[in-house]
Amino acid sequence: MPVLVRLLWRSTAASARSGMALPTECDSAMPDLDDLFTALQRSKFRSRFRLGPKEQNYLQEKTLPVILEHGRQFIVQRLAAAEPRNDGRQTPMRGHPVFIAQHATATCCRGCLAKWHGIGRGTPLSQQQIDYVLGVIERWLQRQESGYPN
Numbered sequence: 001m002p003v004l005v006r007l008l009w010r011s012t013a014a015s016a017r018s019g020m021a022l023p024t025e026c027d028s029a030m031p032d033l034d035d036l037f038t039a040l041q042r043s044k045f046r047s048r049f050r051l052g053p054k055e056q057n058y059l060q061e062k063t064l065p066v067i068l069e070h071g072r073q074f075i076v077q078r079l080a081a082a083e084p085r086n087d088g089r090q091t092p093m094r095g096h097p098v099f100i101a102q103h104a105t106a107t108c109c110r111g112c113l114a115k116w117h118g119i120g121r122g123t124p125l126s127q128q129q130i131d132y133v134l135g136v137i138e139r140w141l142q143r144q145e146s147g148y149p150n
Helices: 013-018 035-040 053-062 064-078 097-105 109-118 129-146
Strands: none
Touching: 035 109, 035 129, 053 064, 053 097, 053 109, 053 129, 064 129, 097 129, 109 129
8 A cells, every 4th residue: 555644635516526525735635545546436537447468567577666666757757847748638548557547546637636636736746746646556556456446
Protein backbone atom coordinates (compact mmCIF):
# COMPACT_ATOMS: atom_id res chain seq x y z
CA MET A 1 0.00 0.00 0.00
CA PRO A 2 1.32 3.45 -0.87
CA VAL A 3 2.59 5.64 1.91
CA LEU A 4 -0.15 8.28 2.08
CA VAL A 5 -1.90 10.15 4.81
CA ARG A 6 -5.67 10.28 5.22
CA LEU A 7 -6.68 13.87 5.82
CA LEU A 8 -9.62 16.30 5.96
CA TRP A 9 -12.71 16.14 3.75
CA ARG A 10 -15.73 18.23 2.92
CA SER A 11 -18.95 17.55 1.07
CA THR A 12 -19.78 19.52 -2.08
CA ALA A 13 -22.39 19.35 -4.79
CA ALA A 14 -19.85 17.64 -7.04
CA SER A 15 -19.07 15.07 -4.39
CA ALA A 16 -22.75 14.36 -3.93
CA ARG A 17 -23.01 13.54 -7.65
CA SER A 18 -19.91 11.34 -7.64
CA GLY A 19 -20.54 9.85 -4.22
CA MET A 20 -17.09 10.96 -3.11
CA ALA A 21 -16.15 13.80 -0.80
CA LEU A 22 -13.50 16.14 -2.15
CA PRO A 23 -10.76 17.70 -0.07
CA THR A 24 -11.09 21.34 0.93
CA GLU A 25 -7.45 22.31 0.38
CA CYS A 26 -4.76 20.74 -1.75
CA ASP A 27 -1.83 21.32 0.54
CA SER A 28 -3.22 19.41 3.49
CA ALA A 29 -6.09 17.27 2.27
CA MET A 30 -6.02 14.38 -0.16
CA PRO A 31 -8.87 12.00 -0.86
CA ASP A 32 -9.01 8.69 0.98
CA LEU A 33 -7.89 6.10 -1.55
CA ASP A 34 -10.66 3.62 -0.75
CA ASP A 35 -13.28 6.30 -1.43
CA LEU A 36 -11.42 7.49 -4.51
CA PHE A 37 -11.21 4.01 -6.05
CA THR A 38 -14.89 3.37 -5.30
CA ALA A 39 -15.79 6.57 -7.18
CA LEU A 40 -13.43 5.74 -10.06
CA GLN A 41 -15.11 2.34 -10.44
CA ARG A 42 -18.45 4.14 -10.93
CA SER A 43 -17.09 6.14 -13.86
CA LYS A 44 -17.70 4.40 -17.19
CA PHE A 45 -14.68 6.14 -18.70
CA ARG A 46 -12.23 5.53 -15.84
CA SER A 47 -13.31 1.95 -15.12
CA ARG A 48 -12.69 0.74 -18.68
CA PHE A 49 -8.90 1.08 -18.43
CA ARG A 50 -6.87 -2.11 -18.00
CA LEU A 51 -3.27 -3.04 -18.64
CA GLY A 52 -2.99 -5.04 -21.82
CA PRO A 53 -0.66 -8.03 -22.18
CA LYS A 54 2.15 -5.82 -23.51
CA GLU A 55 1.95 -3.44 -20.53
CA GLN A 56 1.56 -6.33 -18.06
CA ASN A 57 4.72 -7.95 -19.44
CA TYR A 58 6.57 -4.65 -19.32
CA LEU A 59 5.52 -4.14 -15.70
CA GLN A 60 6.64 -7.65 -14.73
CA GLU A 61 9.90 -7.33 -16.63
CA LYS A 62 10.87 -3.90 -15.29
CA THR A 63 9.28 -4.34 -11.81
CA LEU A 64 6.96 -1.95 -10.01
CA PRO A 65 9.71 0.21 -8.41
CA VAL A 66 11.25 0.96 -11.83
CA ILE A 67 7.83 1.69 -13.36
CA LEU A 68 7.06 4.04 -10.47
CA GLU A 69 10.34 5.88 -11.04
CA HIS A 70 9.25 6.34 -14.67
CA GLY A 71 5.94 7.60 -13.29
CA ARG A 72 7.66 10.13 -11.05
CA GLN A 73 9.59 11.44 -14.07
CA PHE A 74 6.39 11.68 -16.13
CA ILE A 75 4.59 13.55 -13.35
CA VAL A 76 7.44 16.01 -12.86
CA GLN A 77 7.91 16.58 -16.60
CA ARG A 78 4.28 16.60 -17.76
CA LEU A 79 2.05 17.47 -14.80
CA ALA A 80 3.88 19.31 -12.01
CA ALA A 81 4.13 22.75 -13.61
CA ALA A 82 1.56 25.39 -12.70
CA GLU A 83 0.47 25.44 -16.35
CA PRO A 84 1.72 22.26 -18.06
CA ARG A 85 2.36 22.33 -21.79
CA ASN A 86 -0.60 20.85 -23.73
CA ASP A 87 -2.57 20.41 -20.50
CA GLY A 88 -5.42 18.00 -21.10
CA ARG A 89 -3.55 16.31 -23.94
CA GLN A 90 -0.12 15.64 -22.43
CA THR A 91 -0.69 12.03 -21.36
CA PRO A 92 -0.83 9.37 -24.09
CA MET A 93 -3.62 6.80 -23.85
CA ARG A 94 -1.24 3.84 -24.23
CA GLY A 95 2.40 2.85 -24.53
CA HIS A 96 3.39 2.67 -20.85
CA PRO A 97 1.66 1.23 -17.77
CA VAL A 98 1.85 4.63 -16.05
CA PHE A 99 -0.02 6.37 -18.88
CA ILE A 100 -2.88 3.89 -18.63
CA ALA A 101 -2.87 4.19 -14.84
CA GLN A 102 -3.02 7.97 -15.09
CA HIS A 103 -6.18 7.85 -17.19
CA ALA A 104 -7.73 5.18 -14.98
CA THR A 105 -7.05 7.22 -11.85
CA ALA A 106 -7.77 10.72 -13.22
CA THR A 107 -4.17 11.81 -12.68
CA CYS A 108 -3.58 12.53 -16.37
CA CYS A 109 -3.95 16.34 -16.43
CA ARG A 110 -4.46 19.27 -14.13
CA GLY A 111 -8.18 19.39 -14.94
CA CYS A 112 -8.67 15.81 -13.78
CA LEU A 113 -6.50 16.43 -10.73
CA ALA A 114 -8.73 19.36 -9.81
CA LYS A 115 -12.00 17.53 -10.45
CA TRP A 116 -11.19 14.15 -8.90
CA HIS A 117 -8.47 14.91 -6.36
CA GLY A 118 -9.03 18.52 -5.34
CA ILE A 119 -5.54 19.55 -6.49
CA GLY A 120 -6.10 22.99 -7.99
CA ARG A 121 -4.65 24.46 -11.13
CA GLY A 122 -2.35 27.43 -11.40
CA THR A 123 0.32 26.43 -8.89
CA PRO A 124 3.11 23.89 -9.25
CA LEU A 125 2.55 20.55 -7.56
CA SER A 126 4.19 20.25 -4.16
CA GLN A 127 6.36 17.26 -3.30
CA GLN A 128 3.47 15.98 -1.16
CA GLN A 129 1.11 16.21 -4.13
CA ILE A 130 3.57 14.49 -6.46
CA ASP A 131 3.96 11.69 -3.90
CA TYR A 132 0.16 11.46 -3.57
CA VAL A 133 -0.33 11.18 -7.37
CA LEU A 134 2.38 8.54 -7.54
CA GLY A 135 0.73 6.68 -4.66
CA VAL A 136 -2.61 6.63 -6.51
CA ILE A 137 -0.89 5.27 -9.62
CA GLU A 138 0.98 2.70 -7.52
CA ARG A 139 -2.22 1.43 -5.96
CA TRP A 140 -3.91 1.07 -9.36
CA LEU A 141 -0.92 -0.81 -10.77
CA GLN A 142 -0.84 -3.12 -7.74
CA ARG A 143 -4.52 -3.85 -8.25
CA GLN A 144 -3.86 -4.65 -11.91
CA GLU A 145 -0.99 -6.97 -10.97
CA SER A 146 -3.21 -8.83 -8.54
CA GLY A 147 -6.01 -9.20 -11.11
CA TYR A 148 -8.36 -6.82 -9.29
CA PRO A 149 -10.57 -4.98 -11.81
CA ASN A 150 -9.48 -1.38 -11.09
